[in-house]
Amino acid sequence: MTYMVDVEGLSREFSVWARTGRFRRSAKVVEAVADVSFTVARGEAVGYVGPNGSGKSTTIKMLTGILAPSSGRVSVCGLEPSQHRKQLARRIGIVFGQRSQLWWDLPLRESLEILRAIYRIPQARFRARLDECVELLDLDSFLERPVRQLSLGQRMRGEVTAALLHDPDLLVLDEPTIGLDLESKAKLRGFLAELVARRATTLLLTTHDLQDIELLCPRLIVIDHGRILADGALDTLRDEVSPERILRVDLKQPGALLPTFHGVTTVQADEHRTRQRLSFDPRRTTAAELIAQVAQVAPVIDVSVTEPAIEDVIRGLYARSGAVPAARHISRSSETTAGEEE
Numbered sequence: 430m431t432y433m434v435d436v437e438g439l440s441r442e443f444s445v446w447a448r449t450g451r452f453r454r455s456a457k458v459v460e461a462v463a464d465v466s467f468t469v470a471r472g473e474a475v476g477y478v479g480p481n482g483s484g485k486s487t488t489i490k491m492l493t494g495i496l497a498p499s500s501g502r503v504s505v506c507g508l509e510p511s512q513h514r515k516q517l518a519r520r521i522g523i524v525f526g527q528r529s530q531l532w533w534d535l536p537l538r539e540s541l542e543i544l545r546a547i548y549r550i551p552q553a554r555f556r557a558r559l560d561e562c563v564e565l566l567d568l569d570s571f572l573e574r575p576v577r578q579l580s581l582g583q584r585m586r587g588e589v590t591a592a593l594l595h596d597p598d599l600l601v602l603d604e605p606t607i608g609l610d611l612e613s614k615a616k617l618r619g620f621l622a623e624l625v626a627r628r629a630t631t632l633l634l635t636t637h638d639l640q641d642i643e644l645l646c647p648r649l650i651v652i653d654h655g656r657i658l659a660d661g662a663l664d665t666l667r668d669e670v671s672p673e674r675i676l677r678v679d680l681k682q683p684g685a686l687l688p689t690f691h692g693v694t695t696v697q698a699d700e701h702r703t704r705q706r707l708s709f710d711p712r713r714t715t716a717a718e719l720i721a722q723v724a725q726v727a728p729v730i731d732v733s734v735t736e737p738a739i740e741d742v743i744r745g746l747y748a749r750s751g752a753v754p755a756a757r758h759i760s761r762s763s764e765t766t767a768g769e770e771e
């Protein structure tokens with residue numbers, strides 16, 4: 430099988446100057462990415478998550494050819510990125526939430542025209558792509574406006590359009606929803622979800638907003654200290670870390686506390702015992718089975734099942750590995766001085 434992304438033993442080190450006393454600094458090596466291996470198949474949508482300084486951007490930079498690896502092997506669309514950066518640029522689309530690929534003083538439409546010329550996109554294909562983005566991302570009202578006058582949400586919609594004009598095989602999004610308000614986030618996510626579903630675009634997404642992942646990426650790669658902590662389907666990781674689910678049942682009449690059916694660990698009830706919560710292990714029983722069992726002992730008017738939120742799953746993965754991400758926000762400016770440039 431040929432993969433869109435194929436990474437093996439990928440590592441990247443940086444030499445940095447660290448303060449060791451009031452006037453003393455000494456060189457040390459930071460392992461930004463350490464022995465990372467994964468593959469992404471065509472049409473997959475993968476979320477790459479980790480706390481600040483865990484190595485996400487460094488990985489993305491190696492995948493897109495901005496940085497060369499210190500060691501390991503990386504292949505994107507069958508190309509070695511740092512050696513074939515220009516060729517690769519025709520095959521992938523990149524959106525960096527914190528950086529723009531548009532021309533600040535030009536109207537958005539002109540920026541897109543320039544990109545058409547750079548990528549030598551045939552007029553008909555360009556028109557079709559642009560029309561589609563204009564419609565689905567509502568670009569109409571600001572297409573003629575200079576990029577510097579656009580709101581962040583409008584600019585991001587422009588960035589995504591720019592990344593898609595040349596029909597890339599792989600779309601790499603680095604924090605695409607950072608700083609966006611709820612409405613803009615929803616709009617962008619809706620568009621990307623459609624893209625994945627309809628066109629089977631391969632997507633690699635880094636984000637701090639776990640809702641992006643939940644809505645767009647069935648698979649999750651979790652990274653910490655430059656190493657992969659977990660890689661798998663969100664649902665599988667959820668089962669591994671915190672298998673318990675909660676079935677809430679609303680009964681027609683107050684009654685006795687429900688029995689601990691097979692697979693149920695605890696039963697809790699409100700004071701009238703009309704609303705009861707059954708914690709259960711989905712590997713031992715199913716919500717449907719439980720509902721049927723409850724209905725046999727008491728008339729039910731409503732039910733709902735709650736799963737652990739993605740935040741809890743990720744917290745569980747870190748806890749399992751002994752990492753404590755929240756306490757580790759690495760500030761480049763105060764702790765280290767970059768000794769190497771991108």
Ligand SMILES: Nc1ncnc2c1ncn2[C@@H]1O[C@H](COP(=O)(O)OP(=O)(O)OP(=O)(O)O)[C@@H](O)[C@H]1O
Binds near residue numbers: 769771
């Ligand atoms: N050019 C550089 N020179 C020196 N150190 C660097 C450089 N780029 C990254 N690092 C270090 O490598 C580590 C990983 O950084 P990276 O930017 O990849 O993390 P990240 O997961 O993208 O973080 P964030 O979520 O804050 O963007 C950090 O310790 C960072 O300080």
